[in-house]
Amino acid sequence: MRSISYSRVADVATAIATVTADPDAAYLAGGTTKVDMLRIYAEPSQRLVDINDLPINHIELQPDGAVRLGALARMNDVAMSPIVAQRYPLLAEALVLGASAQLRNMASMGGNMLQRTRCSYFRDHEAACNKRVPGSGCSALTGVNRGHAVLGTSEHCIAAHPSDAAVALSALDAVIHVQNRDGHHAYAIDDFFLAPEDTPEREHPLQHGDLITAIEIPPLPMARDSLYLKVRDRESYEFALVSVALALRVEGGAVAEVRMALGGVATKPWRARRAEHALLGRPATHEHFLHAAREETADAVPRSMNGFKIELARRTMVRALETVTARGGTP
Numbered sequence: 001m002r003s004i005s006y007s008r009v010a011d012v013a014t015a016i017a018t019v020t021a022d023p024d025a026a027y028l029a030g031g032t033t034k035v036d037m038l039r040i041y042a043e044p045s046q047r048l049v050d051i052n053d054l055p056i057n058h059i060e061l062q063p064d065g066a067v068r069l070g071a072l073a074r075m076n077d078v079a080m081s082p083i084v085a086q087r088y089p090l091l092a093e094a095l096v097l098g099a100s101a102q103l104r105n106m107a108s109m110g111g112n113m114l115q116r117t118r119c120s121y122f123r124d125h126e127a128a129c130n131k132r133v134p135g136s137g138c139s140a141l142t143g144v145n146r147g148h149a150v151l152g153t154s155e156h157c158i159a160a161h162p163s164d165a166a167v168a169l170s171a172l173d174a175v176i177h178v179q180n181r182d183g184h185h186a187y188a189i190d191d192f193f194l195a196p197e198d199t200p201e202r203e204h205p206l207q208h209g210d211l212i213t214a215i216e217i218p219p220l221p222m223a224r225d226s227l228y229l230k231v232r233d234r235e236s237y238e239f240a241l242v243s244v245a246l247a248l249r250v251e252g253g254a255v256a257e258v259r260m261a262l263g264g265v266a267t268k269p270w271r272a273r274r275a276e277h278a279l280l281g282r283p284a285t286h287e288h289f290l291h292a293a294r295e296e297t298a299d300a301v302p303r304s305m306n307g308f309k310i311e312l313a314r315r316t317m318v319r320a321l322e323t324v325t326a327r328g329g330t331p
């Protein structure tokens with residue numbers, strides 16, 4: 001039994017000062033990850049600083065056509081916002097297909113970016129886990145790894161990244177805005193999420209006390225016809241085995257613009273740059289779609305139970321590409 005303290009702050013500067021000053025302190029947003037982590041002793045924080053009163057829950061269209069999501073905007077509010085649903089359907093779909101209605105009403109966009117892996121060994125204190133205890137080993141390498149990653153893995157960790165929204169945001173080249181005592185920092189989403197390599201305990205570049213304030217999505221007209229396709233063991237309330245976030249513009253029968261990212265198969269939201277490269281300028285046909293999907297997964301590393309994800313990822317990419325193409329692409 002340990003005691004946990006709780007306080008509530010009303011402005012950004014106080015929030016940052018309070019958490020930065022105390023190594024045991026942590027931000028509390030919707031609490032849908034944080035409280036779980038405390039319950040299972042996976043994180044040591046003992047002082048929760050509730051940030052729900054901070055004025056960072058906006059969903060705003062910027063003059064340049066970008067959309068800015070406050071870190072405390074709730075998943076459900078973002079998904080239902082016409083600003084998002086019309087411009088970035090792939091993000092609205094990724095959010096609606098995540099968690100449950102109750103969770104989406106509580107869970108914030110900032111917290112969503114920092115949710116922790118669903119690898120069962122990470123949540124089991126009897127198991128070796130490099131992410132929880134660096135240097136202790138990785139039980140998943142020889143254990144139950146059906147849900148684990150095949151792309152971006154290392155010999156130290158093969159956990160799949162859990163967020164759906166982050167996959168859509170990766171395809172959209174979103175920028176994560178962060179505030180700390182020294183000022184403001186902006187991270188391209190691809191630089192924000194780190195592959196495990198030798199340090200699986202480090203999932204992002206944030207330092208203690210860094211506060212995510214907003215997520216900015218640049219304008220992308222072709223994203224108006226986009227798709228988030230999520231394949232999972234059951235149709236709701238389940239994490240992805242494979243997911244594909246796709247924005248595609250077909251012109252004269254050929255791929256004129258494409259953005260694609262994968263979820264469920266990689267250790268971070270996986271921008272499918274090889275597939276994009278293979279598709280650009282090529283005929284929008286099954287044959288070329290399959291070639292691009294094979295290119296993207298060429299370096300995938302299967303483990304004892306998750307080899308099926310490679311073929312599933314290929315088929316899901318092809319299905320997503322064919323679905324958007326059949327709809328006629330961006331008007």
Ligand SMILES: Cc1cc2nc3c(=O)[nH]c(=O)nc-3n(C[C@H](O)[C@H](O)[C@H](O)COP(=O)(O)OP(=O)(O)OC[C@H]3O[C@@H](n4cnc5c(N)ncnc54)[C@H](O)[C@@H]3O)c2cc1C
Pocket residue numbers: 026027028029030031032033034035071072097098099100103106107108109110111112113114115162163164165210211212213237238239240
């Ligand atoms: C049963 C279940 C099913 C789920 N299914 C899915 C799913 O299918 N797809 C999916 O994508 N997600 C899923 N989730 C995860 C859910 O989306 C996340 O738990 C949620 O988005 C976290 O947001 P939160 O506001 O509750 O964060 P919190 O739990 O409050 O915080 C999470 C972490 O982020 C930190 N933090 C929070 N806000 C900030 C900030 N602004 N700046 C810096 N640090 C911050 C906290 O200190 C903590 O470490 C599921 C969760 C549960 C419990």
Ligand code: SF4
Pocket residue numbers: 117119120121122128129130131132137138139140141156157158159200
């Ligand atoms: S896959 Fe990563 S999170 Fe899971 S046991 Fe191995 S080191 Fe831990």
